[in-house]
Amino acid sequence: MNSDCLTLDAPELDRTTITKQNSSLVCTAYGPNARPDGFAVLQEEWNELVHRSRFNSIFLTHEWQTTWWDSLGQGELWILAFRCAQSSRLVGIAPLFLHEIANGANAGKRQFNIVGCIEVSDYLDLIIARDWEKPVYAAFLEWLHSSEAPTWDIVDLCNLPEDSLTYQELSTMAVQAGFHVDVSQEDTAPQFLLPMRYDDYLNSLVDKKQRHEIRRKQRRAERESTVGFHLVEAQHSLEAEVDDFVALQRSSRADKADFMTPQMHRFFLAIARRMLEVDRLRLLFLTLDGEKAATLFAFEYDRRFWLYNSGYDPESHAQLSPGWVLLSYAIQYAIASGCRVFDFMQGGEEYKYRFGAHDYKVMRVMLRRPTVE
Numbered sequence: 001m002n003s004d005c006l007t008l009d010a011p012e013l014d015r016t017t018i019t020k021q022n023s024s025l026v027c028t029a030y031g032p033n034a035r036p037d038g039f040a041v042l043q044e045e046w047n048e049l050v051h052r053s054r055f056n057s058i059f060l061t062h063e064w065q066t067t068w069w070d071s072l073g074q075g076e077l078w079i080l081a082f083r084c085a086q087s088s089r090l091v092g093i094a095p096l097f098l099h100e101i102a103n104g105a106n107a108g109k110r111q112f113n114i115v116g117c118i119e120v121s122d123y124l125d126l127i128i129a130r131d132w133e134k135p136v137y138a139a140f141l142e143w144l145h146s147s148e149a150p151t152w153d154i155v156d157l158c159n160l161p162e163d164s165l166t167y168q169e170l171s172t173m174a175v176q177a178g179f180h181v182d183v184s185q186e187d188t189a190p191q192f193l194l195p196m197r198y199d200d201y202l203n204s205l206v207d208k209k210q211r212h213e214i215r216r217k218q219r220r221a222e223r224e225s226t227v228g229f230h231l232v233e234a235q236h237s238l239e240a241e242v243d244d245f246v247a248l249q250r251s252s253r254a255d256k257a258d259f260m261t262p263q264m265h266r267f268f269l270a271i272a273r274r275m276l277e278v279d280r281l282r283l284l285f286l287t288l289d290g291e292k293a294a295t296l297f298a299f300e301y302d303r304r305f306w307l308y309n310s311g312y313d314p315e316s317h318a319q320l321s322p323g324w325v326l327l328s329y330a331i332q333y334a335i336a337s338g339c340r341v342f343d344f345m346q347g348g349e350e351y352k353y354r355f356g357a358h359d360y361k362v363m364r365v366m367l368r369r370p371t372v373e
Contacts, residue, residue: 025091025139029148030079038079038095039066045090051302052129055163058280058301059121065095067274068116071267075099076150078112080143082128082136092136093127098150109153117158119259120267122189122308122345123362124159125166137170141177144367155367158186159346167363178370186364190357191343194305198332205356214328214355217321221288225320228287229329238276241283242269248295249311256311268297268309275299284333286326294322296330304341305334327355 030038039046039062046062058064069077075097082092095115101107114124128136143149160167167183174181195201202211221227232241246265250257260268275281282298282305294312298305307330312323334342344352346362 024085025135026083026085026088027139027143028081028083029143030077030081031150032076032078032098037077038081038093039069039077042079042081042090042093046093046127049090049093049127049129053125053127054130054133054165055123055125055161056302057123057125057161058299058306059116059123059159060095060125060127061301063274063278063280064121064271065115067271068121068267069097071270072120072263073097073115077115078150080140082132082139091129091132092139094140095127098152101154106154110151111154111156112152113156114158117156120264122159122306123161125157125161125164126170133165133169134173137166137173140170141174141179144179144369145177153369155365157365157367160186160363160365161189162361162363164363167365171365174365174367180368180370182366184364184366185361187346187362188348188359189343189346189362190348190352191341191345191360192356192358194331194335194339194342196335198335201331201335201356206354210354214324217324218328221320221322221325225288225317226290227325228285228290229326229333230285230287230292231333232272232276232281232283232285234276238273239269241285242272244285244292245283245295245297245311247311248292248313249297249309251313251315252311272297282333284326284330286322286329288317288320288322291316293317293320294326296326298330300334300337300339303339304343305330305337305339306343307345324351327351331355 030041043062050056050060078096078098080094081090083090096112097115098110098112101109101111116124126136126140144155157166171181171183192205195204232238246260246268250260272281272283280299280301282300284296284298285292286294293316295310296307297309298307331342344357
């Protein structure tokens with residue numbers, strides 16, 4: 001392994017870095033006492049690196065990561081920055097937090113997670129410029145081995161997209177380095193490529209029976225009510241619109257109501273506000289006779305439509321299938337906006353496949369500290 005890593009967690013940061021001869025990377029660790037913290041120091045370079053990575057995930061952008069940490073973060077923030085020793089260009093970020101596990105078989109152990117893990121960030125990873133994965137993995141494993149790292153027991157790298165090399169290359173390198181490694185498929189995230197025209201989508205990606213059903217339900221809603229398609233924009237009252245989304249989301253199913261705690265409600269408002277500021281929020285409503293009947297909480301980023309959450313009131317307008325109608329409108333909107341992928345994200349619900357989606361793996365890597373004999 002071929003990098004040096006400095007832990008910078010003092011109130012005054014001295015970023016003078018000493019590298020080994022022939023090192024290819026320099027690693028800097030911004031610990032829990034660093035002022036400014038790693039988010040602030042790397043802000044100007046962060047999103048550009050996400051764009052250069054193998055999977056450009058909205059959940060790894062600076063806006064998402066900082067909002068999640070401010071709303072839901074716990075434990076100690078540790079952000080590692082990996083730079084090319086010759087050019088000083090940023091080629092890797094490991095945005096981590098360290099916490100003590102409260103319950104279960106691993107209760108009392110200290111675990112690293114990627115910022116955003118687990119349930120509200122569908123795709124996470126170490127942020128690495130394409131083709132720099134192996135050097136960054138090597139430097140990351142060296143830091144975990146080193147005295148510069150805090151005491152830890154487990155590294156849980158959750159929600160890795162199928163495109164990631166982390167569950168392939170890092171896991172192999174970690175075994176060779178003496179770590180105990182477990183690799184598993186965590187979930188599936190159904191999605192499909194969008195053609196240029198909506199009719200092409202229906203004719204090529206949806207089977208005949210389902211195609212007829214989508215068209216029939218849309219025509220019926222348009223025939224039996226006054227249908228509106230509502231996109232939340234800057235001129236709207238965002239807090240009121242998010243409240244309406246939450247009400248419909250909670251009405252959908254009991255498990256959704258349980259998920260939407262007051263803390264989660266505040267997070268949805270915070271992330272909606274941040275994503276609206278950077279023009280990535282796509283909070284959609286279907287209105288029937290002037291009443292909001294269904295909603296989609298989604299994002300548009302990197303020519304991908306990211307369907308994050310949804311809701312509808314099963315007691316109102318159920319006969320008009322508002323959820324299906326809104327989804328068909330959302331697909332038309334995504335095509336018209338120039339999106340190339342419609343991503344339902346995590347969860348294998350049947351309706352996603354009826355709309356033409358296919359499985360996309362979401363993986364997980366667990367590292368445990370080598371046993372000391």
